[in-house]
Amino acid sequence: MKLGIVGLPNVGKSTLFNAITQAGAESANYPFCTIEPNVGVVAVPDKRLDVLEKMYNSRKKVHASIEFYDIAGLVKGASQGEGLGNKFLSHIREVAAIVHVVRAFDDENIVHVDGSVDPVRDIETINLELIFSDIEVLDRRIEKTVKLARSGDKKAKAEFELQERIKVHLEAGKPVRTLEVTEDEAEIIKGYFLLTSKPVLYVANISEEDLMNGSMENEYVKKIKEYATQENSEVVVISAKIEEELSSLDEEEKRELLADYGLEETGLDKLIHSSYKLLGLMSFLTAGEQEVRAWTINIGTKAPAAAGKIHSDIERGFIRAEIISYDKLVECGSEAAAKEKGYYRLEGKDYVMQDGDVVNFRFNV
Missing domain, CATH: 3.10.20.30 (Beta-grasp domain)
Known part of the structure; x- marks a missing residue:
């Protein structure tokens, strides 16, 4: 199960990826720093394993894991190949769900690709490019289906009607994941591999100052949450810069720094748990002297x-x-x-x- 970290250039994607995987993906203050998707595997935090490890005096402890892809920043016109659009779209097709990082802080020293910070506009820039791409894919599907429907194929006729509903929904600027469908229709849509049918988790990236001041709900974050509510998506609020710093510390130093910020857990732990939930995953456990282990399965x-x-x-x-x-x-x-x-x-x-x-x-x- 892979999640793709996406967003406009310079919103903190690679900084967040560095924190998640400590893989050292290059991070720089200009667009298209990340060209090929960096891939990182991260353990799913699970305190139950610590308890079982002591109970069984186990030699080894193995966490469940999730894969994150750091995908190149996208700009307007990506669906027509602008910037690194084609690469972005091909990489996003390979992931099961999307972690959409949105900038929720002001900093005149960090260039914004559109000249100003506006989280809703930024979200819609990416969503619209994915929608344009989906419409193109769907049009090709409709071309094939309509021929069968005209020949009197009842199954093709029903599918054509579904495709037309999807297209109207997309042309209204709405992602496929917000379209109300039956279970059977959902199965058919899976086979279309549409980008906007993928589940999304929004990450509001706030400044270090906001985190220190306890302003986890600044005006930008409120706007992101309002937007996410409309499509039943979840929002995780983090400071990518702080998370990157935390990821380089040992456990004791990490606890001290979290206490300084008045936090009980890292933003990354919240993000990883939310990502696990987004994918519809859970863990069962095995325990013994050899090892304790969490195994990933679908709910x-x-x-x-x-x-x-x-x-x-x-x-x-x-x-x-x-x-x-x-x-x-x-x-x-x-x-x-x-x-x-x-x-x-x-x-x-x-x-x-x-x-x-x-x-x-x-x-x-």
């Missing part, structure tokens, strides 16, 4: 498919899943105590996994 995954995340043989030979919730296990204090109290249960092939299930899969191959 709604059944036990055999979850077993397959560990190894295909376990899915193939699945018999039962021995499961306890993390909270119950911690309440008991040990696996032995939990078993003594009868809190472990055996689940079959139709069991839908829950976040925080601690699992031992029984299988035979």
Whole structure:
């Protein structure tokens, strides 16, 4: 599961990426500094693993992870190939969801590609380019569908009507993700690979000063939140510069700096958790002396498919899943105590996994 970090040039994308991955993506005060997408894999923070590691005296701890792509800054006309438009659009097609970084601070020393800071205009600049690209893709689809529809194909006729609805929606300047559709229609739309059908998480990048002053809700942030509400998207407020600084510190120094800012967790932890949620993901856990580990699955995954995340043989030979919730296990204090109290249960092939299930899969191959 990959997320693409996008935004206009000089909004803090690469600074944020540096903080996320400590990968040192070049950051400079001019457009198109990032040309090829930098890729970084980041651990999903999960305090449950720390607790289980101590409980089982495990030798190894493995977090779930998410991939972030730092994608080149976009300008007006990208859908017609302006700037690095074609590269931007091809890279964004490869990601499952979009992290849209929006500048929410004033700084005369940092050039804005449009000459002034206006978060709603900046969001719409990118959204419109994606919409233009989607209309072009959809027009090609409609051309093929209309021929079949005219021949009397009922399925093609229904799909043509759906395509026309999508086009009207796009031409009104609205992304596909805000169009009300049935489950069946949503499945059809997935096959169109439209950019604006991808889920979006907005990141409001505020200044260090605003963070220090506790102004997490400046006027720019309020405008971003108002916009995001219209499409049921979430907003995470961070200071990319501070996050980059935090990422270079050890745990004790990090805690001290967070306390200075009156924060309990980093903006990055919020961002990573929100990204995980945006992708419709959750974690089940395995624990033992060898290792404790979080495994990434889609919400709604059944036990055999979850077993397959560990190894295909376990899915193939699945018999039962021995499961306890993390909270119950911690309440008991040990696996032995939990078993003594009868809190472990055996689940079959139709069991839908829950976040925080601690699992031992029984299988035979």
